[in-house]
Amino acid sequence: MTLLTLTPSHRETDVQRAASGAADALFTERGVIPVTLEEVADRAGLTLAELTAAYPTKRELVVAVLQRWHGAWRRALDRIASAESDPRDEVLAIFGYLEECFEDEGWRGCAFINGHAELGRQDPGVAELAREHFLDVQRHLTLVCERGAMPAHIAQGLSLLIEGARVESAVQRSAQPARSARLAAAVLMSVYESRPTF
Structure with a gap:
C-alpha cells in the first residue's frame, strides 16, 4: 500500500484542483461513503474519464x-x-x-x-x-x-x-x-x- 502523506508530492493540475474541490464540497455536504465518482465529476464539470485520470479512486x-x-x-x-x-x-x-x-x-x-x-x-x-x-x-x-x-x-x-x-x-x-x-x-x-x- 502506498504511504499516505499530508504533503502532496506535486502541485495539483487544474483538473485535479477542480476534482478535489468538488469532492471536498460533496464530502462536506453528504459524507464520503454516499458520494460517487460520477457525482464528483459532474460537480467538477469533468467527464468521468477526466476525473479518473486525475484521481483513479475515491x-x-x-x-x-x-x-x-x-x-x-x-x-x-x-x-x-x-x-x-x-x-x-x-x-x-x-x-x-x-x-x-x-x-x-x-x-x-x-x-x-x-x-x-x-x-x-x-x-x-x-x-x-x-x-x-x-x-x-x-x-x-x-x-x-x-x-x-x-x-x-x-x-x-x-x-x-x-x-x-x-x-x-x-x-x-x-x-x-x-x-x-x-x-x-x-x-x-x-x-x-x-x-x-x-
Whole structure:
C-alpha cells in the first residue's frame, strides 16, 4: 500500500484542483461513503474519464481533500504567526481564525474529524492522516508556547480546545464554540503570565 502523506508530492493540475474541490464540497455536504465518482465529476464539470485520470479512486480523492485541508491550516497558521509578534496573541488569533471558519455557511465540521469518524475504522491510512494532522497542529502550538515561556503541556490543552471547538461547532452549527474556546485559552495561558516581582 502506498504511504499516505499530508504533503502532496506535486502541485495539483487544474483538473485535479477542480476534482478535489468538488469532492471536498460533496464530502462536506453528504459524507464520503454516499458520494460517487460520477457525482464528483459532474460537480467538477469533468467527464468521468477526466476525473479518473486525475484521481483513479475515491480513496485518492479523500487523501487529496485532506491534503487541501491540512494545507489551508498550515497557511493560516503561518499567516497568523507572521502577523502576531506576541505568542499569546498568536494563540488567540488561531481561535479567531476558527471563528471565521465556523461562521461560513458551508461549515459542517473538520474534514479530519469527519473523515476519521466515517472511515477511520476501515481505513487505517485515513486514520493515520487525521492523527498526523492533529499532531502537527499540536507541534506548532508547542513551539508557540515555548516562545511565550509556557510549558509544553499547555499546547496539549490548547489543542484539545481547538478540536473540541471544531466538533461542537459542527453539532451546534454555531461560531460560539470558538469564542468560548478562545476565552478558555486565555484563562489557561494567564496562569503562566510573568508577574512583576517586588
